[in-house]
Amino acid sequence: MATITEISPLAPPNGFPQLPVIKGVRFAVAQAGVKYANRTDVMLAVLDPGSTVSGVFTKSATRSANVLDCQNKISAHTDEGAAIIVNSGNSNAFTGRAGDVSVKALCEAVAQQTGLPEARVFTSSTGVIGERLPHDKIISKVGELTQALDERHLEAAAQAIMTTDTFSKGASTTIETPEGVINISGIAKGSGMIAPDMATMLVYLFSDAKISQELLQEMVSKASDETFNCITVDSDTSTSDTLIMGTTGQSDSSEITKGSANAAAFYQGLRDVMLELAHLVVRDGEGAQKFVEVNVTGATTDQDARKVASAIANSPLVKTAIAGEDPNWGRVVMAVGKSGAAADRDLLSIWFGTVLVAEKGWVAESYKEEDAAAHMKGQELTIRVDLGLGDGKSTMWTCDLTHGYISINADYRS
Template structure:
């Protein structure tokens, strides 16, 4: 598959995080001739937090991870992820696969099962051939290296066209704290509490409950504000591991919060930029709503509208469809107070097209690869921003025969 036209030039150079080692390999779960399994080892004392899909049909690995969060950090921990098969809706066989994988990782590494977190991503409803994975685990355990994060980012991809990574280094009390994260995701993207697969590592020191609270709050401003196709995955998993190796306590650190927010937003944007069939990256900024909640509601109504998304694909400044999407959102709005901008171009105000708007200027703006749509509802102080991509023939092609 061709790489997304919105992809960054290259995988970024990510800092090593003390206390974290990676390995990846090709287990042949579904894909041929590529990596499809990764193992992460986390040092003793690492705090681990996670947010997961709220889907009522979530997968066995998700249920297993949720049950293990918040346990003691007196041991090392591990994360094992495969791509190509999501082990979702696989009944009791799914639970047995998780058990078999965790048991084998325990045997190979000495890490207790209660500290082993797995994830699976790919087709739903097919039995996971976990023997292919367990056969590789001792090799992975041997290969663990502080330098393996790019291989890990590649191993977790499914319909992704590029591997996604982001990082930050932040000075706190004169000491450097590092953050590095990887993500996968391209379709079935409408996160609800979490998203696709995202793993973030830091050498910051922070207790698990504080880390969990921070992750939840930042998820609401980042991954919960993106959508590719309004479909929510059964496997959405976002985990962060704080090894504490820097010795810097970041509890309540505004600098750390800001840096982590930046890494999460960067990864979230990369997921949108790799949206299935995407040719445009779209930011929808909503202001003047009665509340932040309603601002996001309007933003998602616009970002999920197939008519808005196809208009953007066609480079058509079809602001009438934005009016429609505001109208259907369920949020409070007044037709005559609404204003709409494409970039800096004021398109509509006072319940009608702006007298200074020219269709030629609007059409010219829509040719850009990155599109900013600003909607001011004019009735309150609520604000919210969401990100999405356009809806193209590429999306149909990918999804009308993805499984076959």
């Protein structure tokens, strides 16, 4: 694996945020030496009895043994508590029967040490595909992990799950309700193999909200589609993408019920935290130098708008132009054309930032290249396309495609 020493220039300037403690969930980390030396590579989270767990997973046909196991367990309605164990350095994907054996062994060990049933132990693995997971190394640390559990160790957990990430990622929000506040804290990892249908991303969210598993699952699925499924780094989709959310119900606030004002506020807060984490993943995109929002409006349908946004956000030619700070809007036109969405050359308008670049099938009369070039020099860019056909809209977030991406990925395993 290439050693990544430099922190992404798009990382938050103030580092990892202060995350509120979520009552009822505790964390611990350890150095198991799965692949990396001299760093933590395992995290354990344990949720108190009374908690619920929801999740969203990759749709890849070659998804990992861990993902398959989590999917089988996620919708159980039980309040026995739960545990999540995550390792970095090895994805346990495409390891055949041995992969299933590793997951089973991890779950057994965690169940034994925590007193939880195996059906309430969730696992994730991230890293290289196709190498046997040395699960014994992890299992030998489970006792130590269980002893070290502490509500305040979420930041350490965010560090332990990193692979090619150049910074650890966290976000939180606090929702005020008449009876008391509800907290949501989340962490994520991911920086390559990032594309809709989830990414090479692991995301763990925790809240003290009182909410049923069914309603939370519904919210998590919807918010995931509006956040994590709207980012792309390189159009590649991982075999291990996992988002798990646990809620402990230990806030003073009353239960969140479907259609209530609390439900709306909670959903908004949840979506905000997920969007912030999704943006952090893009900001750590392999080799990224620029953070790019792609805004598409005026499509025939939202689905068409998403096709166009995705074609722009995934186009190597658009992304290399951004890397070169070149307002090459012709490549945006190309991407619109290839997207498969309904489009009319003469109704299309394109903006870089607030600079109208093209309209009525051609470069805008008011356009001066130096204006767009000035926008392209920034670190935070917006490309906006209006198709002029209807009300369909979509927003996606991506980064540029640079020499850094090639350097990292042409040498990942060496």
